[in-house]
Amino acid sequence: MKIEKRIKCEGCIIKQMNSFKALSKEELKSISDKKETRIIKKGEVIFKEGERLKGVFCVRDGISKLSKMSGNGRDQIIKLANKGEVLGQRSVITSERANLSATALEDMSVCFVPKAEIEKCVAENSSFTKALLNNMANELKLADVAIVNMAHKTVRQRLAEVLLYLDESFGTDQDGYLYLQLSRTDIANLVGTATELLIRTLAVFKKENSIVIDGKRIKLIDKKVLYNIVEGL
């Protein structure tokens, strides 16, 4: 990771998108002094499951994946994090080892904020703590939904859901193709299935004319049909 040092937290727009918006000018200044801005190249690992994190990573730009190894040697992507999200919050707050690995899916620009700064803010600023709490509560809700989906939806349903999610969260390019171009393996790890089955299911969607495939690029043609697939219709 390359290290830069330029932007000040006080004027950073990214903070509007996360718990940092609850911080005072003084707190932001203090963080700004201690933080390091880093450039992370596509494919680079930001932190690994089991590591002790020395701070959190506030994402200024670029999409990353948060994943966890299963005992069976498969990698499950738990969530995709867009700019604005803060990586490593949970582990830093609880002082536990990281539960997930974070990997850049694009070139990223992140600010590393040392653990001590976060702890100071938690200790002194209760609206920051409340913001963290709300954030965590929301993640928990999503996680519960994911458990149910994994347990009871078919790969076909989950893939339709993932495609709609990618469209919803990261949008499309000028030609209407999904902006985020994942590898087949990454999509499989997001859906929670084997790569082969994922490829076949994508091919089925293509044959059914609900999507168009052009190499890594995927375009959703008939979202209504995809929604119906999610519902099991």
Add this chain to the structure above:
Amino acid sequence: MKIEKRIKCEGCIIKQMNSFKALSKEELKSISDKKETRIIKKGEVIFKEGERLKGVFCVRDGISKLSKMSGNGRDQIIKLANKGEVLGQRSVITSERANLSATALEDMSVCFVPKAEIEKCVAENSSFTKALLNNMANELKLADVAIVNMAHKTVRQRLAEVLLYLDESFGTDQDGYLYLQLSRTDIANLVGTATELLIRTLAVFKKENSIVIDGKRIKLIDKKVLYNIVEGL
């Protein structure tokens, strides 16, 4: 639900087991004035997915299940809550509708604490908020593990894990049988599979001599083997 009114929060031992331990004597007194102690019979629903909760339920005694319906009409048990746990925290904090349903698996004694009391404590007592945050962070970690397990472990692996979890969390009776006697359907909903497959898999474990079955009563005979099954060996 029958309503009682007796025990004072200040002297209640249950609070040692949850976030309420961070509260001051005055806060506990205030809660004590507003709370209602209720007896909930086995099988009764405490709250349903989608409801707006008017407060949280502090469990004085009895085990409950927290479950969520999948689109396919199956009920997934997300967690089992023992005494000491507080039900409905997430929904009350975020003022969202309940994400899960809570049902008594045994006769229960719970204290209902109105939302306003919780909000007051969150607003005024930052160590309470921090305790909630830690609690939520822990739940999130467990949820992430559950996602991976659902996605990549077989029913055989997950059942072994559930049995060991029931042993670990709720213990056994004098004869060494699991204390918590769930219906086959509840075990299936915990594992995330169909009842028939669950019954068959239990029968396989029995045949392999890792468990003994006597009606609803289940005894773990060879935990080592069960651990190996979890690991896929």
Add this chain to the structure above:
DNA sequence: ATCATAAACTGACAAAAATCATATTTTTGA
């Protein structure tokens, strides 16, 4: 005790998913 009902179980089969082997295409970098 008896009946009605629900829960537990079994067998046969169908569907979904994983696995293994191999072919083809795309990407990469020397």
Add this chain to the structure above:
DNA sequence: TCAAAAATATGATTTTTGTCAGTTTATGAT
């Protein structure tokens, strides 16, 4: 530009899981 490597794709097969239909067993109310 070309060869090697990686990613994508396909076929054949096995394993796992789900479903349906029906039987047996337990349970509770009268």
